[in-house]
Amino acid sequence: MSGQRSDDADDIVRDAVERFAGDHRVLFEAFAEAEHVALNRASWNQAPLNHNSHKGDQAEALRRGEDPLFPEELELLGDLDGVSVAHLQCNAGQDSLGLALRGAAVTGIDLSDTAIEFARELSGKTGIPATFVRDEILSWTHATDERFDVAFASYGVLGWNRDLGAWMRGAHRVLKPGGRLVIMEFHPVVWSLGQTLALTGDDYFAPGPFAEPVSDYVAETLDRDPLPNEHVAHGFQHSLAEIVQAVVDAGLQLRTLREYPHSNYARLSPGLVAGPDRTWVFPQGKARIPLMFGLVADRPTNEA
Numbered sequence: 001m002s003g004q005r006s007d008d009a010d011d012i013v014r015d016a017v018e019r020f021a022g023d024h025r026v027l028f029e030a031f032a033e034a035e036h037v038a039l040n041r042a043s044w045n046q047a048p049l050n051h052n053s054h055k056g057d058q059a060e061a062l063r064r065g066e067d068p069l070f071p072e073e074l075e076l077l078g079d080l081d082g083v084s085v086a087h088l089q090c091n092a093g094q095d096s097l098g099l100a101l102r103g104a105a106v107t108g109i110d111l112s113d114t115a116i117e118f119a120r121e122l123s124g125k126t127g128i129p130a131t132f133v134r135d136e137i138l139s140w141t142h143a144t145d146e147r148f149d150v151a152f153a154s155y156g157v158l159g160w161n162r163d164l165g166a167w168m169r170g171a172h173r174v175l176k177p178g179g180r181l182v183i184m185e186f187h188p189v190v191w192s193l194g195q196t197l198a199l200t201g202d203d204y205f206a207p208g209p210f211a212e213p214v215s216d217y218v219a220e221t222l223d224r225d226p227l228p229n230e231h232v233a234h235g236f237q238h239s240l241a242e243i244v245q246a247v248v249d250a251g252l253q254l255r256t257l258r259e260y261p262h263s264n265y266a267r268l269s270p271g272l273v274a275g276p277d278r279t280w281v282f283p284q285g286k287a288r289i290p291l292m293f294g295l296v297a298d299r300p301t302n303e304a
């Protein structure tokens with residue numbers, strides 16, 4: 001591992017050394033996990049700088065009433081007035097502020113220093129209140145004393161985590177009894193699509209890690225020249241069945257599962273064409289597969 005180890009990575013290793021008890025697998029797994037986190041933190045420190053450079057004055061856009069959120073997640077989230085929300089892997093906070101504008105008390109958590117710095121700045125400039133925490137998601141969800149009505153995660157979140165079971169148990173842990181997990185995510189099958197929408201991308205059943213820098217997908221979506229990111233990140237594939245199974249195994253009760261034939265905002269393949277309202281769709285006549293899925297799962301009310 002390079003000299004750029006994060007405090008998250010050190011914490012993961014320190015915790016494993018405490019749990020070691022002669023079982024070397026504990027240490028091997030912790031070193032692998034620490035390496036992913038350190039690499040991903042470096043790559044996700046560059047990505048928001050690239051992405052935000054294409055987005056113009058975002059405080060002004062929010063003041064004008066531009067809504068960063070989409071109808072699909074809003075439908076699954078329901079009424080947000082007075083609701084406490086943990087926004088898991090919130091990135092640069094635009095969507096978190098969209099939730100806060102609807103009356104939610106939002107805490108956004110993210111690994112990226114630059115994303116959280118930008119989120120705090122955007123909150124300050126717009127006067128839209130929200131709390132932003134710079135932390136690794138498993139470290140935070142498994143340690144915080146706070147409990148929320150809603151845990152929300154969206155658009156490119158699960159694939160950065162190797163241990164999906166731990167992610168879901170963390171989400172369950174931060175919910176109050178009766179609280180709900182809401183996920184709006186790119187469908188895992190989309191990573192199998194190639195440039196021309198043929199199945200020339202990644203194998204749906206290959207778990208990864210897939211090593212590549214976090215791309216400048218904002219430039220790709222807006223048809224601009226992508227900016228470089230020299231930091232390789234590690235991504236992981238989780239099939240839809242694995243995601244649903246992890247939800248159930250974490251003790252959450254699945255209430256809603258949806259699939260959508262379009263993607264919001266991100267052009268996931270150059271073969272997709274622009275649809276209405278900031279969406280990307282399959283060209284007319286092409287057989288479609290789902291590009292996003294949405295999920296709601298409840299923490300049972302009778303749990304302490």
Ligand SMILES: C[S@@+](CC[C@H](N)C(=O)[O-])C[C@H]1O[C@@H](n2cnc3c(N)ncnc32)[C@H](O)[C@@H]1O
Nearest residue numbers: 044089090091095110111112136137154156160
């Ligand atoms: C594609 S972005 C999510 C977009 C976000 N939902 C939004 O509202 O803009 C993925 C985010 O996951 C974060 N991330 C990746 N691994 C993480 C981890 N282990 N802990 C916390 N955040 C992580 C990245 O820093 C990045 O901001």
